[in-house]
Amino acid sequence: MTALAEPPVMHEAPPSGTIWRLAEDRSSFAGPTDDRAGGLPDHDLLEVALGPHHPSTHGVFRMDVVLDGEEVVRLKPVFGYLHRNHEKIAEKNSYLAAIPYTDRLDYICSMTNNWAYVMTVEKLTGFQPPERAEYIRVIVGELTRLFNHACLVGFLLQDMGALGTPLMYAFREREKILDLFESLSGARMMCNYMRFGGVRCDLPDGWIEEAKQVVAEFPRFLDEFEALLTGNEILLVRSQGIGVLSKELAVNAGVTGPMLRASGVGYDLRKVDKYSIYPRFNFRIPLGQHGDVFDRYMIRLLEMRESLSILKQALDTIPAGPIVDPKAKQRGLRPKAGEAYGRIEAPKGELGFYVVSDGSPNPYRFRIRPPSLINLTVLEDMCLGHTIADVVIILGSVDIVLGEVDR
Amino acid sequence: MQTPEQIKSLIEQNVPGAQIELVPNGSPGGPASILIDSDHALAATTFLRDAEELAFDFASNATGIDWPERVIKEKNKVKKMVDGVEKEVEEITEKKTPAFLETVYHLYSMSLSTGPLVLRLRTGDRGQNNHLPSLTPVWRSCEFQEREIFDLFGIVFDGHPDLRRILMWDGFKDHPMRKDYVEPDDYEYEPTPHDDVLEKAQRHYAQEATV
Amino acid sequence: MTDEIARKELEKQGVVITSMGELYNWGRKNSIWPLQFGLACCAIEMIAASMARFDIARFGAEVFRPSPRQADLMIVAGTVTKKMAPQVVRLYNQMPEPKYVIAMGACAISGGPFKQGYNVLKGIDRFIPVDIFIPGCPPRPEALLDALMALQKKIEGDTLRGANRPRHIRPDAPSEFPIPEFGEHDLVPDKNPALFHPAAVLLEK
Numbered sequence: 001m002t003a004l005a006e007p008p009v010m011h012e013a014p015p016s017g018t019i020w021r022l023a024e025d026r027s028s029f030a031g032p033t034d035d036r037a038g039g040l041p042d043h044d045l046l047e048v049a050l051g052p053h054h055p056s057t058h059g060v061f062r063m064d065v066v067l068d069g070e071e072v073v074r075l076k077p078v079f080g081y082l083h084r085n086h087e088k089i090a091e092k093n094s095y096l097a098a099i100p101y102t103d104r105l106d107y108i109c110s111m112t113n114n115w116a117y118v119m120t121v122e123k124l125t126g127f128q129p130p131e132r133a134e135y136i137r138v139i140v141g142e143l144t145r146l147f148n149h150a151c152l153v154g155f156l157l158q159d160m161g162a163l164g165t166p167l168m169y170a171f172r173e174r175e176k177i178l179d180l181f182e183s184l185s186g187a188r189m190m191c192n193y194m195r196f197g198g199v200r201c202d203l204p205d206g207w208i209e210e211a212k213q214v215v216a217e218f219p220r221f222l223d224e225f226e227a228l229l230t231g232n233e234i235l236l237v238r239s240q241g242i243g244v245l246s247k248e249l250a251v252n253a254g255v256t257g258p259m260l261r262a263s264g265v266g267y268d269l270r271k272v273d274k275y276s277i278y279p280r281f282n283f284r285i286p287l288g289q290h291g292d293v294f295d296r297y298m299i300r301l302l303e304m305r306e307s308l309s310i311l312k313q314a315l316d317t318i319p320a321g322p323i324v325d326p327k328a329k330q331r332g333l334r335p336k337a338g339e340a341y342g343r344i345e346a347p348k349g350e351l352g353f354y355v356v357s358d359g360s361p362n363p364y365r366f367r368i369r370p371p372s373l374i375n376l377t378v379l380e381d382m383c384l385g386h387t388i389a390d391v392v393i394i395l396g397s398v399d400i401v402l403g404e405v406d407r
Numbered sequence: 408m409q410t411p412e413q414i415k416s417l418i419e420q421n422v423p424g425a426q427i428e429l430v431p432n433g434s435p436g437g438p439a440s441i442l443i444d445s446d447h448a449l450a451a452t453t454f455l456r457d458a459e460e461l462a463f464d465f466a467s468n469a470t471g472i473d474w475p476e477r478v479i480k481e482k483n484k485v486k487k488m489v490d491g492v493e494k495e496v497e498e499i500t501e502k503k504t505p506a507f508l509e510t511v512y513h514l515y516s517m518s519l520s521t522g523p524l525v526l527r528l529r530t531g532d533r534g535q536n537n538h539l540p541s542l543t544p545v546w547r548s549c550e551f552q553e554r555e556i557f558d559l560f561g562i563v564f565d566g567h568p569d570l571r572r573i574l575m576w577d578g579f580k581d582h583p584m585r586k587d588y589v590e591p592d593d594y595e596y597e598p599t600p601h602d603d604v605l606e607k608a609q610r611h612y613a614q615e616a617t618v
Numbered sequence: 619m620t621d622e623i624a625r626k627e628l629e630k631q632g633v634v635i636t637s638m639g640e641l642y643n644w645g646r647k648n649s650i651w652p653l654q655f656g657l658a659c660c661a662i663e664m665i666a667a668s669m670a671r672f673d674i675a676r677f678g679a680e681v682f683r684p685s686p687r688q689a690d691l692m693i694v695a696g697t698v699t700k701k702m703a704p705q706v707v708r709l710y711n712q713m714p715e716p717k718y719v720i721a722m723g724a725c726a727i728s729g730g731p732f733k734q735g736y737n738v739l740k741g742i743d744r745f746i747p748v749d750i751f752i753p754g755c756p757p758r759p760e761a762l763l764d765a766l767m768a769l770q771k772k773i774e775g776d777t778l779r780g781a782n783r784p785r786h787i788r789p790d791a792p793s794e795f796p797i798p799e800f801g802e803h804d805l806v807p808d809k810n811p812a813l814f815h816p817a818a819v820l821l822e823k
Binding site for chain 2: 734736802808809
Binding site: 079080083085087088092123124125126249251252253254255256265267272335336337338339340341343350352354356357364365367369373374376377378406 | 432433434435436437440464465466467468470472511513517520523525546547548549550551552559572573574575576583584603
């Protein structure tokens with residue numbers, strides 16, 4: 001590989017200690033040069049395209065990697081293989097018609113996607129969901145967090161070489177929660193459950209008891225999971241000190257969710273924005289210290305325990321009452337011209353929707369702020385200097401879903 | 408948190424020459440947004456990030472909006488002399504809105520737990536003057552989002568370290584999120600009540616018949 | 619039919635009679651190795667089908683191979699975008715014969731809910747031949763198992779000779795299909811006209 005020319009300096013380095021690359025050259029295969037890595041070494045390097053069809057990229061994601069031996073010296077993510085034009089389609093259709101599309105964004109957690117969108121439209125229109133609807137939202141949202149994190153840990157362990165077992169345990173638990181969702185909404189994965197100012201239908205008879213049963217049994221699974229995994233020597237060696245993300249970079253790069261908290265920044269929208277009825281519940285925010293893969297793994301396990309605590313409180317105190325705001329309009333909704341940005345703490349991070357209305361029946365601008373995509377901003381920074389086998393684990397610990405990355 | 412008006416005056420005090428406008432928001436309780444001229448955008452945003460009392464260290468969302476030229480009809484009641492008698496008459500005035508592309512940034516402060524501050528930048532027009540300064544040097548979270556805006560809206564960000572298409576392939580020529588984007592004709596009939604879908608299907612088969 | 623009765627009688631005596639073709643199909647249909655290849659939402663249901671509750675291993679199809687060279691079945695699980703379509707066709711071309719394709723879910727069949735999208739391929743059957751279509755968005759794991767059984771039936775009916783013999787033993791039938799290229803506005807070509815024959819449509823004005 002020919003040595004790259006001195007890169008032109010495009011802009012000054014910003015002040016106040018942000019970590020930043022000075023300039024980049026786009027001509028080579030994996031693109032830019034990088035000053036933090038001290039430029040490319042002048043001996044032969046290997047360029048590999050990991051993906052878009054690769055068993056460990058969690059979907060159709062591609063990483064263009066430059067390797068020096070086994071060590072990563074460049075890594076450029078390539079997106080767009082699942083770019084399904086959510087935003088364009090939503091701008092062509094009515095406000096209501098966008099709800100089922102949000103299911104398919106982060107297709108593991110359809111409930112939280114629904115929630116973020118309807119909350120944004122509620123900000124735009126001023127609808128107030130009644131008490132019971134808020135409780136239902138919190139319950140299904142936290143159930144979603146439970147199985148999202150369980151599946152993530154399963155996939156992460158699969159990437160580490162534990163083929164089958166952890167993922168099978170996680171999916172066994174997921175099926176129990178999906179049964180709850182199915183009896184609630186009629187669909188396993190694509191629930192299409194929330195509506196502006198409330199939810200679509202009330203809980204069926206006996207649902208609360210079934211949910212309590214699932215919640216009561218879940219800690220046993222977590223204990224089993226931890227006994228199986230957390231002390232495991234292979235897991236410790238392969239995750240501790242790997243893919244370290246510093247606090248400053250995490251904040252500047254807009255990293256959110258468990259990844260941010262694993263780096264030690266206590267920023268959880270359930271506490272910060274106090275949206276919905278979260279202030280009523282007693283729960284803690286687990287924080288990491290090192291910001292490595294192990295911390296990200298542990299954060300997920302701890303968050304599941306906190307979600308269980310929220311679920312217990314919510315299931316015990318859910319009131320009776322209406323489930324949708326009587327003033328709320330679903331079909332033919334035409335909000336006044338204006339804009340709103342709503343965000344929630346989705347299992348993967350801050351999921352935001354930005355909706356601009358011009359008074360017509362379809363949104364003028366419909367934007368999804370995807371946590372998965374923005375958390376990938378720091379992928380290269382975390383991978384530099386590690387081996388190619390670690391790249392797979394670091395990517396696994398980010399927790400991406402391609403439907404949301406590419407939209 | 409400071410109101411947008413206070414933030415506006417803070418920027419004006421600390422970034423000399425910055426021209427800032429407040430853009431009202433019609434939704435209930437929605438905050439007004441701040442429109443900054445593109446020459447001072449980098450200085451103003453660096454100030455927003457580094458000022459201790461503001462500390463907007465987290466740029467959550469960056470996105471584009473396409474505003475093509477539109478004719479807005481306004482109905483005004485005007486008092487007029489009709490046949491010697493003063494009457495209230497509805498008069499329709501047509502107003503052309505300027506065409507431009509816009510980027511919107513939603514800023515939050517993680518250290519102070521405040522936000523959002525909505526920041527807007529506008530291009531000169533939708534054609535050649537489609538350059539804006541990149542805010543990626545200030546907040547790295549804008550890196551991929553600005554690439555996406557470049558890809559889908561065609562706004563060129565000066566100072567972006569790696570401005571390439573991100574979602575569509577490299578040889579792609581269009582900017583699909585613009586309002587005047589014409590989709591490729593790859594459509595078979597689908598029974599749907601949407602007029603534009605039906606129209607598109609009709610066009611598709613009309614073309615196929617001529618081939 | 620007398621053959622069938624004689625065969626049953628012999629089986630009772632512990633003598634199994636079969637033909638070459640039957641043995642061949644019996645072996646193939648019970649060890650279909652799918653390509654480990656997920657595109658979108660449906661891939662999650664595909665994974666669920668291979669997990670404990672649905673257990674695709676009961677049908678001999680649990681060996682998900684990451685390499686197309688070792689796979690018999692491509693489950694197109696999810697939306698095929700135009701950016702991804704060339705890769706899907708290339709993967710199909712790299713699979714050895716006999717190979718089969720299941721189009722799982724509405725998107726793989728026709729673009730599904732994303733049919734209005736500018737970057738969405740309106741059905742993978744525009745570029746590669748599809749054996750089984752499963753409707754649903756996403757189809758349940760049971761639907762995937764049903765499709766697998768339908769495919770097994772199809773394999774069972776394959777003959778080794780005659781005019782109806784399947785593609786992979788006809789020397790004149792293609793095993794690889796042209797890979798579309800990225801154009802300025804769309805894929806070039808946007809479909810394989812030799813393969814894709816949409817139904818004739820009369821539009822009411």
